[in-house]
Amino acid sequence: MDELKRKTHGEPQGEGPRLEAEPLLSELHSQGHGSFVAPALDVPAVRAEDAIPSHLLRKESQGLPELSEPEVVRHFTRLSSMNYHVDKGMYPLGSCTMKYNPKLNEEVASWPGFAGLHPLSPLVGAQGALELMCLLDEALRAVTGMSQFCLHPAAGAHGELAGMMMVAAYHRDKKNEKDTVIIPDSAHGTNPASVNLAGYRVAEVKSGKNGCVSAESLRQVADERTAALMLTNPNTLGLFEEEVLELAEVLHGLDGLMYLDGANLNALLGVAKPADMGFDVVHINLHKTFSTPHGGGGPGSGPLGVNEKLRPFLPVPRVEKEGTRFVLRDHEPKSIGRIHSFYGNFAVMVKAYAYILSLGGEGLEAVSRESTLNANYLKALLAPHFELPYDRPCMHEFVLSGSRQKEAGVRTLDVAKRLLDYGFHAPTVYFPLIVDEALMIEPTETETKRELDRFAEAMQAIAEEARKTPEVVKLAPVATPVGRLDEGKAARELRLKW
Numbered sequence: 001m002d003e004l005k006r007k008t009h010g011e012p013q014g015e016g017p018r019l020e021a022e023p024l025l026s027e028l029h030s031q032g033h034g035s036f037v038a039p040a041l042d043v044p045a046v047r048a049e050d051a052i053p054s055h056l057l058r059k060e061s062q063g064l065p066e067l068s069e070p071e072v073v074r075h076f077t078r079l080s081s082m083n084y085h086v087d088k089g090m091y092p093l094g095s096c097t098m099k100y101n102p103k104l105n106e107e108v109a110s111w112p113g114f115a116g117l118h119p120l121s122p123l124v125g126a127q128g129a130l131e132l133m134c135l136l137d138e139a140l141r142a143v144t145g146m147s148q149f150c151l152h153p154a155a156g157a158h159g160e161l162a163g164m165m166m167v168a169a170y171h172r173d174k175k176n177e178k179d180t181v182i183i184p185d186s187a188h189g190t191n192p193a194s195v196n197l198a199g200y201r202v203a204e205v206k207s208g209k210n211g212c213v214s215a216e217s218l219r220q221v222a223d224e225r226t227a228a229l230m231l232t233n234p235n236t237l238g239l240f241e242e243e244v245l246e247l248a249e250v251l252h253g254l255d256g257l258m259y260l261d262g263a264n265l266n267a268l269l270g271v272a273k274p275a276d277m278g279f280d281v282v283h284i285n286l287h288k289t290f291s292t293p294h295g296g297g298g299p300g301s302g303p304l305g306v307n308e309k310l311r312p313f314l315p316v317p318r319v320e321k322e323g324t325r326f327v328l329r330d331h332e333p334k335s336i337g338r339i340h341s342f343y344g345n346f347a348v349m350v351k352a353y354a355y356i357l358s359l360g361g362e363g364l365e366a367v368s369r370e371s372t373l374n375a376n377y378l379k380a381l382l383a384p385h386f387e388l389p390y391d392r393p394c395m396h397e398f399v400l401s402g403s404r405q406k407e408a409g410v411r412t413l414d415v416a417k418r419l420l421d422y423g424f425h426a427p428t429v430y431f432p433l434i435v436d437e438a439l440m441i442e443p444t445e446t447e448t449k450r451e452l453d454r455f456a457e458a459m460q461a462i463a464e465e466a467r468k469t470p471e472v473v474k475l476a477p478v479a480t481p482v483g484r485l486d487e488g489k490a491a492r493e494l495r496l497k498w
């Protein structure tokens, strides 16, 4: 850190790219550096002109770059280390559960029997894959207490949409006239989007001073038109919804359904079951809680679990065991139908199941206890330096506010960018929306005490800089390959070369 301070307190550089750019392979080319030597010919030589019709022959060399093996390896290694990733260091992105993904999961998913299986192969040759789906369903049922899972949704938001379509199917089936789904003001942005796509109107319920939804405030919003309450628990403030049983009572009294956004179950595994809290339907993100790499655009998996009330409406095809064989059921009269080609993202299921088996029940419970402990430990270290809007024991994550730093002209975005200079990925920022200048931090159970201490030191140093030299924080990042970018533009106009 001294090294960094020297660098950044010295002469802050301007905006834009600053470190040496990595040349393209074509720029690294040197004639004769080619690293491939073909073995001696053991058949008669034929000239290309004699074997290939002339109109298909290239007129001149394509100019492929020639590089030696070390040049190629170093080029790609340098590129891979420019980006931050979970294999490089702590990634405290709240709500995203960027835990370390054991390499064992990747290895198991790449076994030829899994990776080489064609989705159209006859069922007799796919029995192992179908069995794995049934076993994963069983494991998820054990974790949540639900009756059955559908593994098809490709992500959390897709699970939400399918879940809401099932809620609609349930009410249609019972001839209930419902048009509204209630969502707390702290909810993830995908929640209202899914509700709207499924044809419902969104009504908002406000969180109380303790960061939770009270049964009293729910009663003021809920009525006969309420189809469901979509709740995240622990909620996006990292707090356990204290009145969840009363909330379920209110909803069930109106024949409404309880939907759990269970994207992050990291605090519940082996400790508390959504079914016991009164939830009728839940989606889980395998790519968060059950350790599958994510954040680069997928693939993910958002299994959807339901209780007996909603079971008839599950998507098809359903995998079931008939005697000693596994079969697929396509014709279910009340099903909402297909929501994904074939059976969903199978490789992600393999990774999640490998993770579950390698940890076992006790290991999963330890995940919850340790992720909760890590979050509370880090919260205690950071509380003296940042505003803590909800000062209560948290679950697997917690939310700080950068409101004190804002007074010195340093915004949460500046703090997040400065963290990159200290070698950490930034936490989630400006979410949940109900916290001013929010910093949402989820350390996960895979970080050591040493790493948490290092992160807290960096945050403390930045809080100090915000007081003493705010201009330094506002220039960050200065130690990354590129400086502060227009983030919208970076996504829309990808430029790989300067």
Ligand SMILES: *Cc1c(COP(=O)(O)O)cnc(C)c1O
Pocket (backbone or CB within 6 Å): 095, 096, 155, 156, 157, 158, 188, 190, 232, 236, 261, 263, 264, 285, 300, 302
């Ligand atoms: C990540 C997340 C989602 C959405 O999951 P995707 O897989 O990104 O679609 C929904 N709700 C919460 C609380 C989340 O953290």
